[in-house]
Amino acid sequence: MTMFHFLNCAILTFGPHAVYYSATPLSEYDTLGTSIKAAVVYLVTALVKLVCLATFLKVSESDSFDPYQELLKALIGFVDVAGLYFALTQLTHRNISQNHKFQAVGLGWAFADSVLHRLAPLWVGARGLEFTWDFVLQGLEANANLVLCLSLAALGSLIWLRKNKPKTLIPIIYACAGIVATMPSITSYLKRGLGWHFPKVVGFELFTSLVMAFISWQLFTACQRPSN
Amino acid sequence: MFVEPVYSSLITLLIIVVACAELCDAVTVVDVYRLVQYDLGGVPLGSRLAALNHHAGSSLYLSSAGAAADLSRTVLILPVRELNLTFIRDYIGQRKPLGGLLLLLPPVFSPQHSDSGGGADQDSAKDLVKEVLIEVERLLIHANIPYPVYFGFEDEAVHAMLGDVKKNDITGQPATATTGGYKLVVAAPEPRKVASPAIINIQGWLPGLKADGDSNQLPTIAIVASYDTFGAAPALSVGSDSNGSGVVALLEIARLFSILYSNPKTRGRYNLLFVLTSGGPYNYNGTHKWLRSMDQRLRETIDYAICLNSIGSSSNELWLHVSKPPENAYIKQIFEGFSTVSEELGLKVGLKHKKINISNPRESQMLSFICLALRTGYVPICMVSWEHEQFSRLRVTAATLSELSVAPDFLESTGGLSDNRNFINEASISRSVKLVAESLARHIYGQQGKSIDIFADHSSLSINPSYIRSWLEFLSTTPRVAPFLSKNDPLIVALKKELADHTVEVNVQQELLDGMFTFYDSTSGRLHIYQVASVTFDLILLLVLASYLIVLFSFLVILTRGLDDLISLFRRPSSRKVKTA
Numbered sequence: 001m002t003m004f005h006f007l008n009c010a011i012l013t014f015g016p017h018a019v020y021y022s023a024t025p026l027s028e029y030d031t032l033g034t035s036i037k038a039a040v041v042y043l044v045t046a047l048v049k050l051v052c053l054a055t056f057l058k059v060s061e062s063d064s065f066d067p068y069q070e071l072l073k074a075l076i077g078f079v080d081v082a083g084l085y086f087a088l089t090q091l092t093h094r095n096i097s098q099n100h101k102f103q104a105v106g107l108g109w110a111f112a113d114s115v116l117h118r119l120a121p122l123w124v125g126a127r128g129l130e131f132t133w134d135f136v137l138q139g140l141e142a143n144a145n146l147v148l149c150l151s152l153a154a155l156g157s158l159i160w161l162r163k164n165k166p167k168t169l170i171p172i173i174y175a176c177a178g179i180v181a182t183m184p185s186i187t188s189y190l191k192r193g194l195g196w197h198f199p200k201v202v203g204f205e206l207f208t209s210l211v212m213a214f215i216s217w218q219l220f221t222a223c224q225r226p227s228n
Numbered sequence: 229m230f231v232e233p234v235y236s237s238l239i240t241l242l243i244i245v246v247a248c249a250e251l252c253d254a255v256t257v258v259d260v261y262r263l264v265q266y267d268l269g270g271v272p273l274g275s276r277l278a279a280l281n282h283h284a285g286s287s288l289y290l291s292s293a294g295a296a297a298d299l300s301r302t303v304l305i306l307p308v309r310e311l312n313l314t315f316i317r318d319y320i321g322q323r324k325p326l327g328g329l330l331l332l333l334p335p336v337f338s339p340q341h342s343d344s345g346g347g348a349d350q351d352s353a354k355d356l357v358k359e360v361l362i363e364v365e366r367l368l369i370h371a372n373i374p375y376p377v378y379f380g381f382e383d384e385a386v387h388a389m390l391g392d393v394k395k396n397d398i399t400g401q402p403a404t405a406t407t408g409g410y411k412l413v414v415a416a417p418e419p420r421k422v423a424s425p426a427i428i429n430i431q432g433w434l435p436g437l438k439a440d441g442d443s444n445q446l447p448t449i450a451i452v453a454s455y456d457t458f459g460a461a462p463a464l465s466v467g468s469d470s471n472g473s474g475v476v477a478l479l480e481i482a483r484l485f486s487i488l489y490s491n492p493k494t495r496g497r498y499n500l501l502f503v504l505t506s507g508g509p510y511n512y513n514g515t516h517k518w519l520r521s522m523d524q525r526l527r528e529t530i531d532y533a534i535c536l537n538s539i540g541s542s543s544n545e546l547w548l549h550v551s552k553p554p555e556n557a558y559i560k561q562i563f564e565g566f567s568t569v570s571e572e573l574g575l576k577v578g579l580k581h582k583k584i585n586i587s588n589p590r591e592s593q594m595l596s597f598i599c600l601a602l603r604t605g606y607v608p609i610c611m612v613s614w615e616h617e618q619f620s621r622l623r624v625t626a627a628t629l630s631e632l633s634v635a636p637d638f639l640e641s642t643g644g645l646s647d648n649r650n651f652i653n654e655a656s657i658s659r660s661v662k663l664v665a666e667s668l669a670r671h672i673y674g675q676q677g678k679s680i681d682i683f684a685d686h687s688s689l690s691i692n693p694s695y696i697r698s699w700l701e702f703l704s705t706t707p708r709v710a711p712f713l714s715k716n717d718p719l720i721v722a723l724k725k726e727l728a729d730h731t732v733e734v735n736v737q738q739e740l741l742d743g744m745f746t747f748y749d750s751t752s753g754r755l756h757i758y759q760v761a762s763v764t765f766d767l768i769l770l771l772v773l774a775s776y777l778i779v780l781f782s783f784l785v786i787l788t789r790g791l792d793d794l795i796s797l798f799r800r801p802s803s804r805k806v807k808t809a
Contacts, residue, residue: 128255131761
């Protein structure tokens with residue numbers, strides 16, 4: 001029964017990525033290479049972040065919210081943004097439209113994130129006899145993360161790849177990008193500083209990811225209109 | 229240069245991942261203690277299995293499902309506080325099949341629990357549970373139980389689990405793989421026989437003052453107490469009263485007399501022999517072997533021996549049990565000595581005479597095993613109910629001082645589950661120590677009948693209550709079942725060292741336990757309580773996820789390619805058929 005539960009949670013965590021790839025035109029244009037390259041960039045970024053964290057952060061005994069440490073973690077989180085910039089701009093992609101490029105990069109990014117952070121606990125924990133809702137919640141979190149990564153990739157591509165943007169929208173784009181980039185710090189503040197329980201945090205993540213996805217979609221279509 | 233920080237960071241990452249994994253596996257783990265498993269003359273007794281892996285059930289399930297309930301794959305969790313004795317007697321007597329039994333004891337019976345004292349109603353509740361516990365213990369020890377039986381202590385986690393299990397059981401559904409519930413797992417290896425169960429006797433010799441030119445041997449007085457225990461759960465058999473109180477009293481008497489004997493001016497004309505024997509529950513096997521191995525000349529110098537057995541309860545009445553008739557001059561002398569001192573202390577000491585008799589009807593069970601033993605070729609041994617009877621068989625005058633007025637049955641009052649620190653009275657032990665020490669001292673120094681208080685309070689020879697308390701604490705937290713104690717066990721070493729402090733010469737005698745008794749190991753384990761979800765839950769979750777993914781797929785297709793594409797996905801095979809036609 002416990003392998004069954006592991007399979008269920010694995011489907012919830014990694015299924016949407018596969019579904020997204022096959023449902024959207026990404027599969028028709030064969031953008032798998034882009035996604036894989038983005039995943040590799042994510043791994044390198046994660047390694048760099050790890051080194052920075054190990055070097056600069058001090059291990060705190062209590063689980064309380066330390067503003068200085070969290071600020072440091074947020075700054076290191078911007079390494080993520082740098083990695084995404086690298087994946088979007090520096091890598092040589094096949095001739096695919098911007099529309100699909102950011103989707104492929106975002107998908108690869110989110111998939112690597114899920115595998116790195118969620119596969120190991122899932123393999124070790126979900127196969128045990130004891131039943132907890134944690135892994136189902138983790139799967140929902142992976143879904144929210146996918147949407148967030150796509151939004152971030154969209155906003156990133158708007159910032160760095162699109163040259164002619166309407167002037168009024170630029171600050172909004174940057175603001176949204178800033179919010180999405182600092183999502184990890186916000187969730188950790190909610191978990192530690194306000195003491196929210198895991199289900200509540202996951203619900204908040206899902207809600208904000210949908211909202212941010214909608215906003216970034218609107219921004220993207222708004223920016224596409226002048227070039228049309 | 230850059231490799232080292234990367235390696236250390238990778239290692240920290242690995243440690244964090246592993247720690248995350250540990251935290252995710254949040255399972256309740258409880259320490260549990262197994263029922264004793266032993267063979268008596270080849271007859272298997274006690275719980276014969278150790279490994280446990282079944283669903284949890286409570287007593288409510290039986291009442292709701294009726295007598296036809298099949299519990300062979302369920303572990304029954306029964307708190308002793310609410311135990312129905314007739315139910316358990318039926319279950320064990322009729323040998324009904326069960327997956328396992330978990331008996332929950334109130335925390336006051338834990339050796340680690342220190343009683344904070346309670347009101348009178350708390351005490352009466354404690355006594356009630358103690359009665360039930362003694363009865364349950366007796367049932368379990370003398371039965372052959374083919375499933376694992378464990379004892380655990382009530383705490384919040386177990387209470388919560390039991391509450392949940394009871395809620396499920398009221399609906400009458402058994403907890404199996406399809407309905408979820410709790411699973412109890414104890415991963416224990418197959419119990420093996422204890423290879424050479426040892427009986428270790430420790431004796432301390434305090435020589436008396438020999439007058440110059442006196443070639444005769446000085447007479448000896450022996451003070452004996454057995455230190456080992458036997459109970460339903462060997463890992464919990466701390467035996468505070470039986471016979472921790474006796475051991476503590478012996479040590480305190482040894483300490484007092486060592487002070488007196490350290491100065492040649494106050495050294496008495498008697499040798500003193502302090503013996504801590506093992507094998508007490510098994511017919512005082514250790515005492516028997518010790519006497520047999522003793523030099524006969526030394527044995528003949530023993531004037532008399534006082535055996536201490538259970539002197540820790542709060543009653544004001546003690547009994548002196550003898551096997552020689554009360555008219556015997558020696559017995560009269562000893563008893564008079566005790567009576568005079570007891571009057572001064574406000575205690576009452578009675579004399580009880582019991583002849584050594586092999587055909588005692590109370591030992592009929594042991595007799596049937598003796599017949600079996602005869603068949604298997606073992607030499608039957610004489611059944612004794614008190615320690616002094618082993619001395620009397622070799623014509624040495626001896627008596628047992630105890631709070632018990634009747635001899636306990638075989639394997640009864642040997643330091644079981646209910647015998648722990650919270651039911652014992654230190655002041656009684658101090659009083660008994662004073663009684664024995666004072667009587668002995670007056671006999672040794674020839675001061676009988678004179679009103680003299682040798683071990684007076686607030687003198688340098690006063691009874692030390694903190695010494696008694698600290699040794700009682702130590703003994704009350706150390707299970708002492710003889711087959712599981714080796715020569716290097718910390719307890720044996722501590723007792724040996726303590727006797728060596730108070731006496732001149734210490735000897736440790738190691739013998740093998742009588743062949744009629746075989747013990748098995750695996751006396752404790754860790755119980756893992758898993759909350760399991762049923763198969764139906766997993767199936768439902770799978771259906772929900774499948775429908776979620778299908779909806780997501782359709783949503784994305786509609787969003788990115790348009791509704792027509794979605795419909796065309798399903799129409800393609802049929803359109804191809806139209807083409808070929």
